[in-house]
Amino acid sequence: MNNQMMNNGQINRGASNVRMGNVSNGIKKMPQAAKNNPKYTENWLNLKAINNGIMYNNRGEMVTGVKIQPKNIFILDSSAMDNTLIGLMNFYNTIDYEFWLVVADRPVDIAMYQAELQLLYQQTTDQRIRKLIAQDMDKGDFFKNNNVVDTEYFLLFKERNMDMLQKKVRNMITGLAGCGLVASQTSNDDLRMIIDNFLNGGKDFRSGGVMPQ
Numbered sequence: 001m002n003n004q005m006m007n008n009g010q011i012n013r014g015a016s017n018v019r020m021g022n023v024s025n026g027i028k029k030m031p032q033a034a035k036n037n038p039k040y041t042e043n044w045l046n047l048k049a050i051n052n053g054i055m056y057n058n059r060g061e062m063v064t065g066v067k068i069q070p071k072n073i074f075i076l077d078s079s080a081m082d083n084t085l086i087g088l089m090n091f092y093n094t095i096d097y098e099f100w101l102v103v104a105d106r107p108v109d110i111a112m113y114q115a116e117l118q119l120l121y122q123q124t125t126d127q128r129i130r131k132l133i134a135q136d137m138d139k140g141d142f143f144k145n146n147n148v149v150d151t152e153y154f155l156l157f158k159e160r161n162m163d164m165l166q167k168k169v170r171n172m173i174t175g176l177a178g179c180g181l182v183a184s185q186t187s188n189d190d191l192r193m194i195i196d197n198f199l200n201g202g203k204d205f206r207s208g209g210v211m212p213q
Helices: 032-036 078-094 111-123 127-145 162-177 188-199
Strands: 003-005 011-013 047-051 054-057 062-068 100-109 149-159 183-185
Touching: 047 188, 062 162, 062 188, 078 162, 100 188, 111 127, 149 162, 149 188, 162 183
Parallel strands: none
Antiparallel strands: 003 011, 047 054, 054 062, 062 149, 062 183, 100 149
16 A cells, blocks of 8 residues: 655565554554544544645645546557557656556546436437437446446655645656656545545545436
8 A cells, every 4th residue: 555666667675564643552543633634534534634735734734746547558559559658658757756656546426427327318209319228228237237447547645835736746647747647736625535445455445426417
């Protein structure tokens, strides 16, 4: 969980160390935030707040990063695929600070999408179109029955200086754009989902929804 890609392209595998509260005489104490409001996961951690896509911890550090839109490079021609991989290698080698590459699975809720398909099916009289809609509905049932998830990719880092934090976020977005990838700064929901994903086995966060176009 705490693998770190260093600027030489190698992965530094560090041990994960999640502190669940203050320790005194070997006895863990419940954080005050958890006593006041145990509803949210971050209240059980050494976090002060999650605001504007940034986690603030009790050591004066800020944790943020970028969310990368997935892209299947294996459907590209060999030249385009090689250019993307070389671009990513060069991008990683420009990062001279500790960061975390996080891959998280978010369950997908397609109930509303299925409902829209059902309504469209009832309103359509053309048998050819009805057949296509029925096929999409069958695919939706397959997804629901096989726990299909949406895989999301993040690059996270910690920083104490706000100006430096914003500069690193901009550089990450620009660098990934040079590789043909779209990225944006993490949102509050993204960060809460990452916490829940690792600490709760991905069971307690709200799933994302698929909306019809």
